[in-house]
Amino acid sequence: MSHTLGVRQVQKQKTRRALLDAALALLEEQSLSSLGLREVTRAVGVAPTAFYRHFRSTADLGVALVEEALDSLHPMIRTTLSPAEDSDERITRAVDLIAGHVAANPAHVRFIARERHGGVQPVREAIRDQLARFAEEVKAELAEDPASAGWNDDDLLMLAGLYVDQMLMTACLFLETQEAPEEERRRVAEVATRRMRLISIGRRHWLD
Amino acid sequence: MSHTLGVRQVQKQKTRRALLDAALALLEEQSLSSLGLREVTRAVGVAPTAFYRHFRSTADLGVALVEEALDSLHPMIRTTLSPAEDSDERITRAVDLIAGHVAANPAHVRFIARERHGGVQPVREAIRDQLARFAEEVKAELAEDPASAGWNDDDLLMLAGLYVDQMLMTACLFLETQEAPEEERRRVAEVATRRMRLISIGRRHWLD
DNA sequence: AATTCCAGAGAACAGTTGTTAACTGCATGG
DNA sequence: CCATGCAGTTAACAACTGTTCTCTGGAATT
Numbered sequence A, B: 001m002s003h004t005l006g007v008r009q010v011q012k013q014k015t016r017r018a019l020l021d022a023a024l025a026l027l028e029e030q031s032l033s034s035l036g037l038r039e040v041t042r043a044v045g046v047a048p049t050a051f052y053r054h055f056r057s058t059a060d061l062g063v064a065l066v067e068e069a070l071d072s073l074h075p076m077i078r079t080t081l082s083p084a085e086d087s088d089e090r091i092t093r094a095v096d097l098i099a100g101h102v103a104a105n106p107a108h109v110r111f112i113a114r115e116r117h118g119g120v121q122p123v124r125e126a127i128r129d130q131l132a133r134f135a136e137e138v139k140a141e142l143a144e145d146p147a148s149a150g151w152n153d154d155d156l157l158m159l160a161g162l163y164v165d166q167m168l169m170t171a172c173l174f175l176e177t178q179e180a181p182e183e184e185r186r187r188v189a190e191v192a193t194r195r196m197r198l199i200s201i202g203r204r205h206w207l208d
Numbered sequence C: 001a002a003t004t005c006c007a008g009a010g011a012a013c014a015g016t017t018g019t020t021a022a023c024t025g026c027a028t029g030g
Numbered sequence D: 001c002c003a004t005g006c007a008g009t010t011a012a013c014a015a016c017t018g019t020t021c022t023c024t025g026g027a028a029t030t
Helices: A007-026 A037-044 A048-053 A058-071 A074-081 A087-104 A106-116 A121-143 A153-176 A182-204 B007-026 B037-044 B048-053 B058-071 B074-081 B087-104 B106-116 B121-143 B153-176 B182-204
Strands: none
Touching (some): A007 A037, A007 A048, A007 A106, A058 A106, A074 A087, A087 A153, A106 A121, A121 A153, B007 B058, B007 B106, B037 B048, B037 B058, B058 B106, B087 B153, B106 B153
């Protein structure tokens, strides 16, 4: 079925990966709209023109990065929301999961946060669409929770969006305190947890 | 007292304003880290070297824009939170105020949203500091509300931060639907209102 | 009235950028 | 085994960048 692709395709994919990785690294301290094509190829060690074999432009590369960065988040969403024992425990587990993901993929998170409102339209749209997919996913998960009995679709989507945005903001906070002492990072986790808790309380009394 | 500054200083301030305005306009479709000094001076119609008479670098100009953009928001915060009759009415009024501010200063709002996580460190820090001041201000306002009886300082600041972030996110949503039909903009306002309402409900039951 | 000051102009600098064209070598499919 | 395809190279292009130094005209100070 899965035709083992030849030596040729393998090499191409390898350079493509190298380009994506180099770009992601360079984007740690600048934004996509200032990322030069030559800058990327220089970092990889290939000729500038080789870039065009893989991407039409740096904006194109950016869109590819969006898919990559947010696809890795979908499994996290799943495991965060699925089992529903104690509400507070679920929240602390979610915050820990976010902290772990940020620690494991800081560049991806930074990229999304930076380019969500960045200067490159196609990339903004790609991020917006992916986040909307996220919200739909969370909404579907919420709908199965018995606590959501009586909720209409609009309100469920509103709550899902609130959760998604909250997750992203929490991730950003962890990113900013990445090199800070453990103590401060714990304080951030603490505040994020309380925010989520307040939202959950609001959720519980929504139908009053 | 206020020494009327001479013709000389007046002209200098005029060019400075022109530089800031031109930069802000250019930043509508790119980010600060890709904004060139020559680009700005060309738009104003002065020699590139004139730039240095006003700013050390484009990053420096960015910091000046931050002060300008966020200072104009402080009065809004005040009028939003001060009188406290009906909770729901206060929320809809706040959302309307945000919509108005975005319609009146779209470029400023876009700039803040874009550069909050952008590629220029000094600007990120300036925005972070100003937003922290905002949160403190909101916290002080909240503390006087009788509904905040029994709240400790940490929780008050947590809630204030939540409100501030929510305001900014709402502003971003209005920005994205700026050219969209009136109907969609009303839908955004509707969802934003419900979000705020849910948070307010959580606030009311926080001490249970 | 003579002097100082300084916002802005002008020219030149070494480097950088995206994009084009024609090329090379090698894995691939007939 | 040979011809085709195609990832990556090389060279060149016009245009652009930030920064330096020197200069100028006119307001500000004395």
